[in-house]
Amino acid sequence: MAEQQKPVAPAIPVAPTKPAPGEAPKKLEFRLLGHNYTTPDLVAKVTGKAKYAEDFRAEGMVFIKLMPSPRPHARVISIDASAALAMPGVHGILTAKDLPAPPPPPGPVPAAAAAARPAGTPPGTPAGSPAPQAAAPGGGGAPAAPAPAAGAAPPVAAPTPPPMPPEFALTDEPVYEGEPILAIAADSEELAAEAIDRIVVEFEALPFVIDPLEGMRPGSPDGRTQGNVFVGPSMKTVKWTAADMAMVDAGKFPVNAEATETLTYGDIEKGFAEADLIVERDSQQQTTSHQPLESRSAMAYWQNGKCHINVSTQSLARTVAAVAGWVGIKPEELVLISEYTGGGFGSKIPGSQSIAIPALMSKKLNGRPVMMRISRAEETYIGRVRPGYQGWVKMGFKKDGRITAVDTFIVEASGPYRRQGDHATSANLATLQFQAPNMRFRGLSVATNTPPGTSQRAPGGLQSSVWFEPVVAEAARKLGIDQVAIRRLNAPEGTAQFGLNPPNTPPGRPRNKVTSCFVKECLDKGAEIFGWEARKANSGKRTGSKVRGIGVATGAYTAGSIGVDGLCVLRPDGKLEIHQGIGNLGTHSVVDTARVIAEIANVPWENCEVVWGNTAKGLPWSSIQAGSQTTYAHTRANYATGMDLKKKLTEIAAKDFGGTPEQYDTNAQGVIRKGGGLRLTWAKAAERAIALGGIYDGTEVPKELNAMTKAAAAAHKGRGLMGVARDNLPRDGQTYGFMSGFAEVEVDVETGVWRILEYVGVADVGTVIHPNSLGGQIHGGGIQGIGHVRSQKLVYDPHYGAGLSTRLHHNKPPTILDIPHTLKWAAVELPDPTNPIGAKGIGEPSVGAAAGAVLNALADAIGDGIIRRTPVQPEHIMEALANGGKPAYEPLTAFI
């Protein structure tokens, strides 16, 4: 291990502390945390030995191909598979009728609809999962009022439409092109494909909607038979007026059209009345596909009554219940293996429905191994998307740049299955990011017959920066205020309050607040590293056909949940096994947060083994690996676990050597007497724990543990000294991470081609636990944001409802040449007072900061009037500049 060993004692408080009033927060120093090291999975990855779901082969394995729906919306009338099933080497068919009955409504155990983000839950929280955040953030994600859930629709007049049924792995009512109708298993993929060519499916075509605004046209078809607009868990039909649509046809968003969702705070009329400057614009941002490089392939077999599935998932422990629900078995009948996951970005939070297909096919084939390789084209259809927006935003400013009011209307393209709520999240975040004293959000979540939406890295958060940041930038230019200064002026600080409320909320209702917030520090540090003052000279600088621009923006997102568990076993060989239920999706948090236990108990990292990736190994309950929750949640849980381990070590020493536990401590060798020498080696302590039994070897565990952790503890009892704990540490407020992003761009005004010359991201991530990983998150998230602004899109033919951008060169994820050759990052390293080591998450705030900074730099170069939609394609700039600054593109059309 390449870590640096510092002789300093860990500055670990025994419980979360707040700095005393007036005391400035200070960076915390640790022995392990904050130092670079090599994660133990890296050699396997770099030698090709790391096995992802599709890397497994087994004796007798058969292979699945899926029949994708050729239509955007249809009903299956009949399926004739007789010719296919008669082919030698074809083993079976699976259709929607073979899937288990709908799971029970969301209860304590996440069910089939696990990926849903109903109003009032954090991003990606499985429906009905034990909510770690009592005051759940609203609107699909992020900031919100305490209760009732913000972002929810206002009460709907009786009769209340029934909740929409969940999405299944296979369907006889496909609601988007490419949705799987059936699966065939055969000796090879080629044979399965030939078999599918012989299947005759009779469809009844049903109406469909591609562009959400077209779904609002009077008399237009609805995307679902139940309606065109998602209202809470239900749907209804909402059509705008002919006058509204005449505005749409004229390229203008109808600001006064009907909305089904409204959230407010303060009094926007008063706010706008107080404004010295009002800036408003129509805006549009695109739907994008997640495109993890590893598709959602899965392999399943049954053995000894258990279903074993190799999957690609973001969150291992939190995938079990969802997959069990999809397969129709009890969680304890399922073994999930996912040691490595090739990215997810929100599209694989609890795996995905399609995992059930090989599992159920294998069951039909008496447990025979079944591989389902998902191709890139299939991934583009079933692999989820970020909802696009069409709408309008208006902001009021005082002369000094202070924001007085924000009003926005957002139509989100929600896909066919459920309300996404990204739009409400964006609005809620605006109250945090810009501390708007008065705000109104109106929105619609429209069903589109396009790939299903779900959380995509910073769901609503990326869109928030793209939506509001350019308006702030335009106002600063109009007011003659420095771009950094206007953001400092409106930045949240301390335990800033935020959130919107449903209409008619009684006044005086308490708002949410953050646990820490150092946005101004991020802006200051970023300005210094970027050289903001000096680079201002580049603003608008013209060289030949090139003009430069600089921009700054902020990003914010949830950065931590509470209430999860940790588990470790100190073995008689002196090694410490640290069990993690976290998925290994590439963020390194599965290992980074394990180091907290070693840190707390003073166990040398060389003595530690991290156990992950297979539920049969006995893993503790975890947070979902989404919403930037993991670092915060699991540093807390593993802090509690490390404290439990250390407490037990000192208790054993006191039992054996006299005195009280407080008279003992640990060092690199084991348990020492304070002021004295070594009393118990790690190995000896483990042996003693086994001899003592009870709480020491895991025979007795705290009642408060989550059930999965209890089962894991039971599986490992008697193997050594067990440290096991639930995070019961207090927290007052919601934990958010923040970023500042700074960019310089160069635009070729003749062709519209533009490139990014410089990018700097600075994070408010609390204590940095692994610098190399943090840099990866800041830049990786940043480049995903840049991809949103620069090139990524999803294109549909609206007449046929057919996806056209099924290839990567169509949907255009960013390449290594689409970014500057060198990127910079930093962190302000001020600890969050509600986390014992001070850490917060950062995977998501990075996305919006970069997207906003690049957009603002582009506008700095070419003016505020040109960019009204993303991605910013060369012709958007070139044509407008050739046309006196007036955009020539269609401003509101989606999916082009």
Added chain:
Amino acid sequence: MPPIRDAMSAFELFQPASVGDALGILDRHGADAWVMAGGMDTFDWLKDRIKKPKVVVDLGMVDELRGIKDAAGGLEIGATTTLTTVANNPLVKERFPLLAEAALIVASPQIRNQGTVGGNISQDARCWYYRAGWPCYRAGGNICYADTPTAVNREHAIFNADRCVAVNPSDTAPALVALDAEFVIKRGSAERVVPAREFFIGPGIDITRLTVLQPGDLLTAIRIPATWAGKAHYFEKVRDRMVWDFALVNIAASLNMSGATISDARMVVNGVAAEPYRLDAVEAAIKGRPRDKATAEMAADLAVQGAVPLRHNAYKIPLVKALVKRAIRGEAEWATS
């Protein structure tokens, strides 16, 4: 709209070691045979299960189809010479840097390592309706899905559309046209040499092909005459991503300067028509004029005469104008680097 993708159908494979053997196989199998060079176009068709040839003839073992040699001050380039080889070859870089630049900007390094210059110029249209297997004109049907009121056609043609609005996607093709290249085609025991203007064809000639190559034909070599060796040139490709992307529009120009004035020129844009679009009017009008702003402005207006935009591609008109101006002014642009 094929219901299922990503499983190649079985085929018989031939890997001849000589041009003679290859021609023999093509002769025997006629329209059943599919000629594959680097395969970068082929695999899409086969993996999409849109084309299911009975026989694939892989030219990879035919050494005599590879290589670059002097031909009276010009060059003869074997058809299966890789794009990487073309881009890095000292003779190409010295005599025809226009071609070297065009080859170096194709797709990605791995594709250039495998894709051939013959394949790059012979590749099929990339229209996303056609390539998805929709039964359009180009596929033998009787509709163009990309030319409907609601079609998404940002990447499609502004010139010479005739029912089909697909464009030629090649980067090296306009360069070769601008170098007056000739194409050596063998068939059975016969050989013919086709000038660039005739090699690439529009839908008016044959709506199902982008080149004159028919089943049984084998493109064996590309001959570039000495005419434009060492002359001034300009190449630029405008695209969304800086690697692995097709041109929205590209331009290739050769200019023979007589002192400060243009004595002769070739100017070709691609991504705007089914064939590399040679700007004849511009070539004629700029003769005898200096490479200055006035010439550029005049040429730009001439370049787009007759352009007919579709709903989403009107930007190609000012883009062609911009590229023509730049080609005439001759400014080095980072867009090509």
Added chain:
Amino acid sequence: MGQNDGMAGAVERLITLDVNGQQRRVDVLKNETLAMTLRYKLGLTGTKLGCDRAECGACTVLVDDVPRYACSVLTHSVRGKKIQSIEGLAAPDGTLHPVQQAVVEGQGFQCAFCMPGFVMATVGFLKTNPAPTRAQLAHGISGNLCRCADYNKILDCMMVAADKSRGA
């Protein structure tokens, strides 16, 4: 098929491949790509299929030292050529190749699904340009996508890798 036996250019299914320095006899379908053969016939699953369409680079291997997309190469076409995959990079005693070592030391990549392809592309590129600038390196390995977008750290690691490779 019988009619083609012995005909010029006809091919057999049982062929010999030179993979990572070993001669391997393999039964290969005529429509089989090198990625499929490596992954499913030879068990070399370090070569990943990210797109199977020559767009992402996750399947990059070296064929006679040249980076190629193994998803888009017919296995039959690399008979007699030297194939190197990620599994053949480290020394038999486990000593990592300098490029691998640089990745480990720099904690490069995140989910790492793209990593074998990036490593092979870099090894191949450094054979043609052992001392690249950062910009040249970026161009050289630009045929590979990283969806975690860890490009900056990848370039950091690979610049170190270039130094190490020259020193090695």
